[in-house]
Amino acid sequence: MITVDAALSHLFALVEPLEIEEVPLAEAAGRILARDVTARRDQPPFSASAMDGYALRGDEATPGARFTVIGEAAAGHGFHRAANAGEAVRIFTGAPLPEGATRVIIQEDVTRDGDTITLGADIGTKDHIRPLGCDFRQGQSITAPRALRPADIALMASMNIASVPVRRKPQVALISTGDELVMPGEAPGPDQIIASNTFGLKALLEARGARARILPIARDTVASLTTAFGLAEGADLIITIGGASVGDHDLVGRVAGDLGMDRAFYKVAMRPGKPLMAGRMGGAAMVGLPGNPVSAMVCGQVFVAPMINKMLGLGEGPAPRRETVLAAPLPANGPREHYMRARLTDAGLIAEDKQDSSLLSILAHSDALLVRPPHDPARDAGETVAYLPI
């Protein structure tokens, strides 16, 4: 058996960062920035008023001082003549500051009578000016790689970046295998169950930035599996679920081998989800996941999501963990890394009682996978543990 990290190294060797494509800014949220982008201009591009009020020379701004209003500056429409001694310009938020003005007195601190204003007794000390470039300077960068959040999109707009270089979305083909499976909506025979892994994995991988398509279920025959692999054409990553161990009914590895896949089997020291098959087939990476529903989803989280990250240019790293405290004690762990379904509560993390890898209801009820290292000793409530949010 190999460790989770060793298995991940094997899987990372199968994929490379995908090519870069340009998308319109309005479609870039959630995508992974692939190259640094730089501001095309200064922001603000001129010193601007931060308030509605009157722009004037700061050295003249004393309580009770009077000024003649010589014009008006609004956002989008500056006043293009200098404010000299004794002169003020009516100004609104975002308007360019007229030449000569070094301070804005807010309108609440001013009395206006015709074209004359008188400053109030308490005008404070703030200049209410946003200096040119105080947000960013032309050439300032947003560095790649970076998952683009709403504030990044707003910032790039402000930088006048209309088109954004991002990694192409990985195309994933999902094949579930087994005579026991039918698709949701079908009428299962007495020995059959409903295919659930492909649906769960599609949701999981698309939330990580992939595009996933669910192929028809492959039956336990060479012909059916061969057909399914054929339908995966064009995918960057082919995921099969079930039939990946070495038992009598595990045809997937054999058929994949016949189709030219240089495959390896990994017994990973983890629970749930021990057997993995992986290799390259034509232009695609291929990973065979175990068929137990919870094993498939945990392997999706622990192995496939990091592969997607690498394809998106986010480097080779394990699924990011968080830490919190245990709300209930845990017995010692065995020799395998254990990903326990658990719930986050105000008191901390509580592992579910039942951890059988067939129990999807428990997975749906959980919001974390508590990670127990191999041979982790018994833990008390209050101790800090690592988990993957799900």
Next chain:
Amino acid sequence: MITVDAALSHLFALVEPLEIEEVPLAEAAGRILARDVTARRDQPPFSASAMDGYALRGDEATPGARFTVIGEAAAGHGFHRAANAGEAVRIFTGAPLPEGATRVIIQEDVTRDGDTITLGADIGTKDHIRPLGCDFRQGQSITAPRALRPADIALMASMNIASVPVRRKPQVALISTGDELVMPGEAPGPDQIIASNTFGLKALLEARGARARILPIARDTVASLTTAFGLAEGADLIITIGGASVGDHDLVGRVAGDLGMDRAFYKVAMRPGKPLMAGRMGGAAMVGLPGNPVSAMVCGQVFVAPMINKMLGLGEGPAPRRETVLAAPLPANGPREHYMRARLTDAGLIAEDKQDSSLLSILAHSDALLVRPPHDPARDAGETVAYLPI
């Protein structure tokens, strides 16, 4: 001035949960379940083997015992005759347990010679059986409302729920206003800047489950604003940005009023983002946000996202807060609720030094809005504070 909670109450009164639509299961991830759904069957629908091995009568399972193998049960292909005394059935993971069998001995604990098997010296005590219905029973519910996660999708598949009742996505129309604005990709004049708020808000609201469209920039004229409102036709929620206060250049409220909007202005006791305008216009709710970029994004988070939640059937609640410790001390807060841009570090939350509402670069650099209640006293490092993740 009114509190953030009071403003939220006014805004909640403008929207109702949207109608329910059915979507295919494969498209349901991230949507909000609108009605309880119930399992169409038991899972597993029969008692099933949890391992590859041999099914036999548990009362005969003693070390060294011998059995005659009378057939084979695979996933999808049960063995449909009873296992009697002295008989065993070769069985694979997921296969229905033959009648009479009450235990599975895993293949590693068995020696096979032709059609005879002999149990090993240590066969453990586990039965390796998944009882009928141990994951869920027919009629068991997933309760609405619920944001559907990957594990929910897998569970619904397993329950044979092929089509899912979810709330329709709110349609949001985003209008930025002001002569100073041009769209990203355009060449701004000397007094102009690039429209960024609509782009940031589109990303923010779509991440919350809305569909947002960016309308052309409305100029500071009645005709241009009237045209923009006309283009918002069909939206559930119209958001204008800028021109919502009561200054000389604030036409939006007037034009909206002329178009029949029963509008109210709210001075909210918060920083950033004081002035809000809100009302209903035709079939849509309308909210006017302040034009400063950071104010618009914070108001999107604090006011618009909860409105989207209500439309999605998630009830009337403020943006959910988390808690963590301060990594650096904070001075006392003033009379307004302050949403401070801050960074989450290993040592806790650190508020940014600069909090001017024009600084998008600081927002993009932050990952939290630290929430300071009105008149919150000075806080030391190590004290627990609330924040909104962004």
